[in-house]
Amino acid sequence: MDADRLVGLAAIPGLASIEETSDGGLTIGAAANIADIAAHPLVRRRYTALAEAAGGLATPQIRNEGTIGGNLAQRPRCWYYRSPLIPCLKKGGDRCYALAGNTRLLCVTGGDRCYIVHPSDTAVALSSLDARLEIAGPNGRRELPIGEFFAGPGRDLLRENVLEPGELITRISLPADAPERSAYLKVRERESGDFALVSVATALTLDGDGTIGKARVALGGVAPVPYRAVEVEAYLLGRRANDVDSTEAAALALPNATPLPQNGYKLPMAINIVRRALDSVLGTDVEHRN
Numbered sequence: 001m002d003a004d005r006l007v008g009l010a011a012i013p014g015l016a017s018i019e020e021t022s023d024g025g026l027t028i029g030a031a032a033n034i035a036d037i038a039a040h041p042l043v044r045r046r047y048t049a050l051a052e053a054a055g056g057l058a059t060p061q062i063r064n065e066g067t068i069g070g071n072l073a074q075r076p077r078c079w080y081y082r083s084p085l086i087p088c089l090k091k092g093g094d095r096c097y098a099l100a101g102n103t104r105l106l107c108v109t110g111g112d113r114c115y116i117v118h119p120s121d122t123a124v125a126l127s128s129l130d131a132r133l134e135i136a137g138p139n140g141r142r143e144l145p146i147g148e149f150f151a152g153p154g155r156d157l158l159r160e161n162v163l164e165p166g167e168l169i170t171r172i173s174l175p176a177d178a179p180e181r182s183a184y185l186k187v188r189e190r191e192s193g194d195f196a197l198v199s200v201a202t203a204l205t206l207d208g209d210g211t212i213g214k215a216r217v218a219l220g221g222v223a224p225v226p227y228r229a230v231e232v233e234a235y236l237l238g239r240r241a242n243d244v245d246s247t248e249a250a251a252l253a254l255p256n257a258t259p260l261p262q263n264g265y266k267l268p269m270a271i272n273i274v275r276r277a278l279d280s281v282l283g284t285d286v287e288h289r290n
């Protein structure tokens, strides 16, 4: 894909800052680099899933150079889409070449003529932490929850989000009352420099009596957008942490999945890492589990 003009964002003042807000939340400039986010003390302590997602993505070199805005807005990895020789539907062509070819890395839910998965690890973590995105463009600024930013092929085959021409992500906000404990797990083929086959971010708040007051479970690698496992969240919400059966909860992760010919393996993989991620966030709460 050729571009007539390249625009650099790195020199925009303030766009790379990571700052605690006066109410205890955090704002991250879209040009903040991924390694800085992974290393930030407040991110590590309070928004752990984001630190884990940022700290494990791609390679150290990419994390040192890549920005969170670019990570969220990156284009999909489908081999057919990436090949300049293949005019698939997502490039304005007339068919999905993957369907008749190799579907191993594609989605198991949410596909609609196109079956990409969203490649961003940070998007999955931010989806579990109630993040909001600020967007600026020719018509001013607007802010929206991250769940409204990503858009599947059913909405627009050519795009993966709601950015209009000329718009930029400028900031990512994490609220002070985001779920308190969180974790990010990712299954990939290679230890480094590899995208998720399946990933999960779980985030919970336990109330004083050990009841789960907030529950977010987001999956990557399974859908064209970060996928919220709302049935798992409903299972967890209002239940005492001691009473959670993580195997039972995880089994609810992808109730409407319709795998393609070569990616059925993603279902047991997703269920398994949801269970492990739940055990991880619940297992840290020693006093409530006695």
Ligand SMILES: Cc1cc2nc3c(=O)[nH]c(=O)nc-3n(C[C@H](O)[C@H](O)[C@H](O)COP(=O)(O)OP(=O)(O)OC[C@H]3O[C@@H](n4cnc5c(N)ncnc54)[C@H](O)[C@@H]3O)c2cc1C
Pocket (backbone or CB within 6 Å): 009, 030, 031, 034, 056, 057, 058, 059, 062, 065, 066, 067, 068, 069, 070, 071, 072, 073, 074, 075, 119, 120, 121, 122, 163, 167, 168, 169, 170, 193, 194, 195, 196
């Ligand atoms: C070998 C390899 C392995 C990788 N592995 C992973 C992985 O495991 N997990 C993962 O999540 N990512 C992975 N990536 C992707 C990588 O993390 C992203 O490409 C990187 O974060 C992009 O950052 P950038 O700032 O260089 O963005 P750019 O490459 O400059 O931009 C990417 C896209 O986003 C747009 N964009 C950039 N900033 C903004 C903004 N503020 N607002 C709107 N649009 C914007 C650009 O126009 C462009 O279309 C991998 C990449 C490579 C090459």
Ligand code: SF4
Pocket (backbone or CB within 6 Å): 078, 079, 080, 081, 088, 089, 090, 091, 095, 096, 097, 098, 099, 106, 113, 114, 115, 116
């Ligand atoms: S899955 Fe989407 S991007 Fe990949 S070949 Fe099919 S239409 Fe193109």
